[in-house]
Amino acid sequence: MIIQLDMQSDVPIYTQLMNQIVEGIAGGSLKPGEALPSVRSLASDIGVNLHTVNKAYTLLKQEGYIQIHRQKGVVVQPDGLPGLTPEFLAKQQEQLRPVIAESILRGMNLSDLLEQVKKLYEQISPSSGKESMP
Amino acid sequence: MIIQLDMQSDVPIYTQLMNQIVEGIAGGSLKPGEALPSVRSLASDIGVNLHTVNKAYTLLKQEGYIQIHRQKGVVVQPDGLPGLTPEFLAKQQEQLRPVIAESILRGMNLSDLLEQVKKLYEQISPSSGKESMP
DNA sequence: TAACTGTTATATTTGTAGTATAACAGCTAT
């Protein structure tokens, strides 16, 4: 799991962390049951405070994406990832709406927008083939 | 122009303002050349400080969506709205990526995601018919 | 002149982000 942080970004470090872990799970490079680095080791690896990592982990746990065992450590959710709940769909719409509105304003048509979404989906999705097959 | 603010939201008021104005322009309810309320009147209407409105206006001007004339007031960009610049497309991808990743993680397939985007696009787009025809 | 525009300046309050230490409780391997 390679983490790339942008310290100059206006998006908080713990959010960048969450995004990259979510992307790792979605893309299949992090599989259910797989262990994640401890708060201290990850914090030291990427050069941030342990509380920053802990905040990301705690929020990911609240969303049901990982499990935290007090002494064992952190693992990607092994008991089935949460599905398409109404709460998630509502949040998804609130996030998509302003992006889509601005795209319309700048003259992007529907099929070009759908093409962009498809491109990103396939970039992230594991079926695009990131596995190493020796 | 009806503005709906959520004071409990974690998204800043000036961002909510920007989003709604962008949506208004994208949806055609705010047409190029049309005047927007002054910083003071809008601030007083929605019950916030004039600087909060001013910040939203200033950022919208920086993006090229509105014009601000020192004494005349604020107008929706009449000289052609900015198009699909590389900077915008980069920003668009950075915004879409985490949303799409989380959708994949929760098991949403591509066609369902595209359907959601299409639905929102048509909700916002003026061709969905918000005009009053007496 | 009065009333309106955006603009600028200053100050204050509040909350979040991030860091820095430190300690606690429980597990595990030496």
Added chain:
DNA sequence: ATAGCTGTTATACTACAAATATAACAGTTA
């Protein structure tokens, strides 16, 4: 058993963004 590792909690601090509150300035318009 001791040492070392887990997550967890607490406290304190700095830095910054968001939002408010006033106040004043410069230019336009009725």
